[in-house]
Amino acid sequence: MLTMVTIQPLIALLAGILILVMPRLLNYVVAIYLILIGITGLWPQLMSGTSL
Template identity: 70%
Template sequence: MHIHVALQPLIALIAGILILIVPRLLNYVVAVYLIVVGLIGLMPLLHLS
């Protein structure tokens, strides 16, 4: 039997728990999220050149 767990909800859960434990971590979590989403959004443009 295979157990399939989606990665995004798992990351969100871990990030939420860490933010509750260390509220100052919220700044870093948001910054990393924005950088990753921005890089993923730019990927198609980077492969065209």
């Protein structure tokens, strides 16, 4: 099972590769990266039912 510790570097690697291959995607890649990192950071709190 992938944990957040392994997911975040994989997302960063994929984002970096996409930016290198297609620089015009920079805005979209950064936006998607930030959204995914935010979701993975909040996921434990959302699943445990505790408030922030």
